[in-house]
Amino acid sequence: MLLNGTITGLIMGGILSLPVLGVAVIYGITGIPNFAIGIIGVFGGFLTWYFLSFNIGFAILIGVVACFAIGYIIQTVLLTPISERGGDSTLFFIITISLGFVFEGIIRSIFPRPNISLELPRIGTITIAGVTVEYFKVFALVFALGTLVAIRLLEEHTEIGKSWQATSQNLKLAKLVGIKTGRVFSIASGLGCALACVGAIFWGALYNLTLLSGWDLGFTGFIIAVVGGIGNIWGGIISAMIMGMVMSFSGYLLGGMWQSVILYFIVILVLIIAPKGILGSERSL
């Protein structure tokens, strides 16, 4: 049971870490809490499902690109201008929740089925120390960790990554040295939404995608990101893995419904003891 719980927890943490990464990238760079990220990701998941009969790669690309474009556009047109006028986190909370309503309504209007399952190829199974796991689940975990490494490499070794760091550390100085901070924000927002979309695709392939899973993914992403230290990418990943384990073991030992209760108490404890998260963050929600 211990090994089974650990593997399940790691995989669950891996899938959850994708929207968490999305939240961390957006919040870490723009300082804006985007609560619509999950529902935008699920919109991408529904788009992928719609085009799945054409070609799997094409369908995934459509979903991810559409989410990137949505993230880019809402940041450019709505969120950055409001941020420049001095909008606070409460205002962004309201606006992004409202945006979530809009996308939830769009999904409801366009797609006839409110509950879908993405039929992706399952490849086969692998046995690790006597526990049989689907390759696809291992792939989800490896993909999440690979994405983290890719983001870190992008941050350290590319021009855009360095401008991300500069913008998140000192916005005024970044503007002074000629960084187009508005564009940096838009790319970060696009990337965050694209990551949420990949998370939603994995979620839809392993479980089901519904209108509610968008809010669920986004909110759980936020909770985990806050526990890790919102805006801190490493904190987010570690927190996702810990939470995955906690949910897995509490599910095994106490039953599925207690997962959320345990999560609730962990969040309260973290907010009291370490309000900036387990790895800390320059910013707090």
Place this chain on the structure above:
Amino acid sequence: MNDRYEKIITTLILFTPLLFAVKGGYLQEVSGYLYLFLIQGYVAWFLYFKCGQPFFGYSVTMAIGAYGTIILTVMAGWPLIGAMIISSFAASFVAVVIFLATIRARGLASFLLAILFPRLIEALRDITGGRSGLYFTGMSDFIDDKYIYVVVILLTAVIATAFFWLMETKTGKIFTLISENDRLTQAVGINTRNYKLLAYALAGFISGIGGAMYVNYTGFVSSVDIEVFTTVYIFFIPLIGGSRLFYGPILGALFVILIPELLVSIERYLRILYGLIFIIVIVFLPEGLAPYFRKFIRKIFVKLTS
């Protein structure tokens, strides 16, 4: 129109649905429901817009009032009024605890607790009924539904008037000062923490009373009723209506609660419309609907008198 007349008019408007009590029917049912949310809307108006406290646990405190009342009356055999008051104190206590727990985390941290709370209710489904909920006869064991409606209207009017009065007192002015400039208030020797605790305790209590009344009026509560979106809608009530004017939350509640009722035929597109209107109001009408409503009424008044 000065503040005094505005308060008197707002209070009078709050009493007008009593006319439906005579007629009954659908209008009464909906307006009662609207008023139950208006109580919560005035709590948000008071705590966020007048005291500057970023609290997003309205659904939590409301739920404690509702579930507490049922559990204490049905399961523990307490008298109804006692159960309602104790549940409201419990809601007040929880609001204070949330404030203390999230004081260092600031801002939206209480929203995370509002997200998780319905899941807690779901997990405790042996007691709370989870999604299937709990049925409750409550006041209808003693009085006719028509009178429960009257109690809801009167309670809402009393709560709103009490908030108007409170904001005029020395304590209310300190609340306003804290919301304008917390540090400055501290610098002049006021213990802002104690005042914030008082604001949370008061808001939690009123929200709890609102929750207790909710379950008496609707006769049912489930984890679906206290979903995180309940908190969002409650927060939208003073925001959309306008927080500066006393009747702002009334307009907000009319908008937030009545629009879905009126647009039931296009339910499929309701969320898009809702989301877009919220964004437009927030971005282009940051003062809410109330100032425009006032201008409109004035124009009509001028036309009629000329």
